Amino acid sequence: MKENINALDEIHKGACMGKDAISFVLDKVEDKELIKELKKEYKDYQTIEDKIDKIYSKYSDGDPHSTNAMTKAMTWSGIEMKTMTDKTTSKIAELLLQGVNMGIIEGRKILNKKELNNEVHSIASTYVAMQEKSVEALKKFL
Numbered sequence: 001m002k003e004n005i006n007a008l009d010e011i012h013k014g015a016c017m018g019k020d021a022i023s024f025v026l027d028k029v030e031d032k033e034l035i036k037e038l039k040k041e042y043k044d045y046q047t048i049e050d051k052i053d054k055i056y057s058k059y060s061d062g063d064p065h066s067t068n069a070m071t072k073a074m075t076w077s078g079i080e081m082k083t084m085t086d087k088t089t090s091k092i093a094e095l096l097l098q099g100v101n102m103g104i105i106e107g108r109k110i111l112n113k114k115e116l117n118n119e120v121h122s123i124a125s126t127y128v129a130m131q132e133k134s135v136e137a138l139k140k141f142l
Helices: 002-026 032-058 069-082 089-111 118-139
Strands: none
Touching: 002 032, 002 069, 002 089, 002 118, 032 089, 032 118, 069 089, 089 118
16 A cells, blocks of 8 residues: 555656646747647646546545655756756757656656556556657657
8 A cells, every 4th residue: 555655656746847847948948849749748747647636545645745845946946057058949858858767767666566556557657658758759859
């Protein structure tokens, strides 16, 4: 049971971070195709969050973990610093790819845990598959 809660919390945090990163870069993006891709990915992250919110009460009395204010601030400042002198489509895609790759690593670690029930495993699989699609989509913008 604890593994399921931990997995849901980590995936929820990853989805929140993905949404935060997209929100922080969207106003810097000039490429219409990248904007379209990022809006799609934002919706995908929201769908993952919604799935977790829907089932979380089966595993815990609390709420799923989200990114805290400090993490959001660090993400925002990191993006601001890295795009201060380079706001190209390629640079933004590179920054997002770095975050997505971290999400894939965490998601794969979660999937490797044998104690997850089918429902949680399915959400984790969906999350990883979404992230892997994102890598392929973002590569075009490098």
